Amino acid sequence: MRKWGLFLPEPSSLFDKLWNSHVVTALPGGGALVAIDRVFLHERTGASALNSLAQAGRPVADPARVFAVTDHIVDTRPGRTDKTLMPGGQAFITETRAAANAAGITLFDVNDPDQGIVHVISPELGIVLPGCTLVAPDSHTCTQGAFGALAWGIGSSEAEHAMATGTLRLNKPKSMRVCFFGTLAKGVTPKDMIMTVIARHGAAGGKGHAVEFAGEAVSALDMEGRMTLCNMATEFSAMSGFIAPDAKTFEYLEGRRYAPKGSDWDQAVESWTQLASDTGTAFDTEIKIDAGGITPMVSWGTSPENSVGISGAVPDDAGKRALEYMALDKGQRLAGTSIDAAFIGSCTNSRLSDLRRASALLKGKKIASHVKAICVPGSSRVKREAEAEGIDAIFREAGFEWRESGCSMCFYAGGESFDAGSRVVSTTNRNFESRQGPGVKTHIASPETVVASALAGVIADVRELL
Amino acid sequence: MAKPLTTLTSLPMPLIRDNIDTDQIIPSREMKSTGKTGLTDGLFAGWRYTEIGGRKADLDFVLNDPHYTDSQIILGGTNFGCGSSREHAVWALVEYGFRAIIAPSFAPIFASNCVRNGILPAIIDADAIAIMEKADSPITIDLSTQKIGIDEDQSWTFPIDEEAKAMLIEGLDAIDLSLKMADDIATWQEADRAQRPWIYLGANQ
Ligand code: SF4
Numbered sequence: 224m225r226k227w228g229l230f231l232p233e234p235s236s237l238f239d240k241l242w243n244s245h246v247v248t249a250l251p252g253g254g255a256l257v258a259i260d261r262v263f264l265h266e267r268t269g270a271s272a273l274n275s276l277a278q279a280g281r282p283v284a285d286p287a288r289v290f291a292v293t294d295h296i297v298d299t300r301p302g303r304t305d306k307t308l309m310p311g312g313q314a315f316i317t318e319t320r321a322a323a324n325a326a327g328i329t330l331f332d333v334n335d336p337d338q339g340i341v342h343v344i345s346p347e348l349g350i351v352l353p354g355c356t357l358v359a360p361d362s363h364t365c366t367q368g369a370f371g372a373l374a375w376g377i378g379s380s381e382a383e384h385a386m387a388t389g390t391l392r393l394n395k396p397k398s399m400r401v402c403f404f405g406t407l408a409k410g411v412t413p414k415d416m417i418m419t420v421i422a423r424h425g426a427a428g429g430k431g432h433a434v435e436f437a438g439e440a441v442s443a444l445d446m447e448g449r450m451t452l453c454n455m456a457t458e459f460s461a462m463s464g465f466i467a468p469d470a471k472t473f474e475y476l477e478g479r480r481y482a483p484k485g486s487d488w489d490q491a492v493e494s495w496t497q498l499a500s501d502t503g504t505a506f507d508t509e510i511k512i513d514a515g516g517i518t519p520m521v522s523w524g525t526s527p528e529n530s531v532g533i534s535g536a537v538p539d540d541a542g543k544r545a546l547e548y549m550a551l552d553k554g555q556r557l558a559g560t561s562i563d564a565a566f567i568g569s570c571t572n573s574r575l576s577d578l579r580r581a582s583a584l585l586k587g588k589k590i591a592s593h594v595k596a597i598c599v600p601g602s603s604r605v606k607r608e609a610e611a612e613g614i615d616a617i618f619r620e621a622g623f624e625w626r627e628s629g630c631s632m633c634f635y636a637g638g639e640s641f642d643a644g645s646r647v648v649s650t651t652n653r654n655f656e657s658r659q660g661p662g663v664k665t666h667i668a669s670p671e672t673v674v675a676s677a678l679a680g681v682i683a684d685v686r687e688l689l
Numbered sequence: 690m691a692k693p694l695t696t697l698t699s700l701p702m703p704l705i706r707d708n709i710d711t712d713q714i715i716p717s718r719e720m721k722s723t724g725k726t727g728l729t730d731g732l733f734a735g736w737r738y739t740e741i742g743g744r745k746a747d748l749d750f751v752l753n754d755p756h757y758t759d760s761q762i763i764l765g766g767t768n769f770g771c772g773s774s775r776e777h778a779v780w781a782l783v784e785y786g787f788r789a790i791i792a793p794s795f796a797p798i799f800a801s802n803c804v805r806n807g808i809l810p811a812i813i814d815a816d817a818i819a820i821m822e823k824a825d826s827p828i829t830i831d832l833s834t835q836k837i838g839i840d841e842d843q844s845w846t847f848p849i850d851e852e853a854k855a856m857l858i859e860g861l862d863a864i865d866l867s868l869k870m871a872d873d874i875a876t877w878q879e880a881d882r883a884q885r886p887w888i889y890l891g892a893n894q
Contacts, residue, residue: 257869258881260888267778268776285889316724361773376798377798378775380806392867426771526708574830634773653772656735656773
């Protein structure tokens with residue numbers, strides 16, 4: 224049976240097991256050469272990494288373990304082709320395709336049935352697995368830590384390094400455990416859990432740490448909720464976030480295309496079962512949060528740490544720059560603030576369960592007439608499955624646009640965006656200045672809060688709908 | 690391969706704001722090609738020009754101040770380089786001519802991207818940075834002794850891990866370093882394959 228690393232101290236943490244089992248050799252200066260099991264590229268940066276490798280005459284060491292997808296700038300309007308609204312965007316798609324083919328790696332192309340946002344399709348295809356290391360030149364790669372993997376975002380040069388050598392040179396981060404005890408109240412979601420952590424402990428609170436999410440409120444989440452929780456570990460400045468795998472993890476993965484099969488599967492599950500922090504493990508930092516005390520959250524400023532409970536107000540110590548940008552005042556209540564747009568999508572909240580919960584609240588209702596509302600399924604599979612359940616019809620009848628899958632208006636690449644200066648309630652993960660378009664004011668929140676706000680035309684408390 | 694960096698003397702350009710994210714360093718809309726160059730016009734585009742997407746210089750922004758035209762060093766705020774992992778932010782800084790950033794803290798992916806592209810991310814506390822800003826005179830960075838100084842009386846040391854230091858000083862390429870360990874990697878993979886065969890995917894998945 225797999226030993227999760229030699230010389231592991233007893234007791235040891237999930238993170239120690241993930242780390243130690245991948246150390247190829249120690250490096251002078253205290254770092255380690257760490258084996259990388261999976262690399263995932265996207266078309267925004269994939270071509271430059273692959274081309275740069277090719278130009279240096281360095282082959283991809285094991286192309287079978289490298290994947291690429293078109294998600295970031297691909298058009299999400301119906302009937303799409305390689306053309307995108309981003310000026311020059313088409314070249315990113317065609318060059319990534321050419322470079323992926325030349326390198327012999329698997330590409331999930333524009334109209335592939337398995338296309339979708341990288342962090343949505345990797346689990347759908349069983350590419351991420353418990354106990355594996357997975358990197359992508361994308362900061363939200365931590366999403367995939369939900370499967371008990373060590374998954375994190377890297378730069379393009381590191382992606383080249385991982386592809387050329389099957390390893391990365393790393394310094395071991397410190398360990399943190401964020402424990403959620405108790406149970407979530409109605410209308411409160413994993414998005415609110417992670418926003419609470421960041422609001423209380425700061426956007427740099429997880430800096431230098433690998434963060435394990437644990438506790439009964441985390442175990443109670445389904446896999447999609449766990450992905451939402453881990454997604455924003457990067458907004459907490461953590462190297463990654465992850466959750467010990469359990470029966471739900473195995474059930475989700477069994478039968479997925481790249482997941483182990485037959486006797487490999489049995490052997491894998493047996494070893495994955497040991498992937499948990501041993502009782503009595505000490506962490507460099509430990510945070511405890513009462514899940515029952517969490518309320519729906521909404522951001523008011525331009526960092527995810529600028530977030531409060533939905534019935535809260537802009538704090539008195541709010542920064543001037545953020546207030547000016549968001550056109551809000553100190554002490555102003557968030558609920559009741561008029562919005563121009565609503566967005567449901569992104570690697571944080573675009574999976575089938577997100578769309579099911581949102582559509583259940585929307586069913587038979589109409590959104591406020593002044594609100595432009597868009598729903599972008601996280602993958603082509605999510606879109607098909609949602610359509611099979613009639614979810615698309617509910618969204619459309621309520622007044623939402625229903626799109627092809629991709630990152631879409633989660634971020635502004637120079638193409639499509641919300642109107643300059645407009646106020647958007649969004650299920651995305653970043654409320655930075657101009658993240659969703661020039662001058663766009665983003666309030667991040669759960670799908671439930673976005674739906675409640677779209678219906679009311681103002682930032683609204685979903686609990687009033689329940 | 691990055692240019693080696695041993696010592697550097699330059700007037701530092703102050704841009705002391707906390708949480709400067711990579712979207713501010715180079716907005717996504719300014720990444721117009723798949724290459725690593727042609728990015729200088731996009732550097733700090735959101736702050737540098739009077740209009741989004743425009744090219745008319747906003748003279749209030751420090752990058753447009755002729756006093757700092759030759760600056761190779763930036764004085765920054767905490768959590769410098771947070772946000773998206775896009776390496777274009779660092780490529781744009783390199784292409785523009787910056788060789789060092791001094792800040793109280795850096796986002797980890799950004800700091801690692803800096804080192805790989807020959808930019809020193811030097812961690813110095815905010816009080817010292819304020820002194821350097823106020824002095825508004827050239828400073829000297831000596832990477833071998835890990836010192837930054839305005840003059841003999843006013844200098845500070847900064848931490849940097851051994852490997853990052855060696856890579857910067859010698860302009861080394863990390864991939865070449867690691868490829869020298871190809872035998873270790875192959876041995877490790879062989880042992881791992883026996884234990885986790887499912888990690889090693891075949892061609893017909
Ligand atoms: S959905 Fe948004 S946050 Fe997620 S990978 Fe795409 S651009 Fe990044």
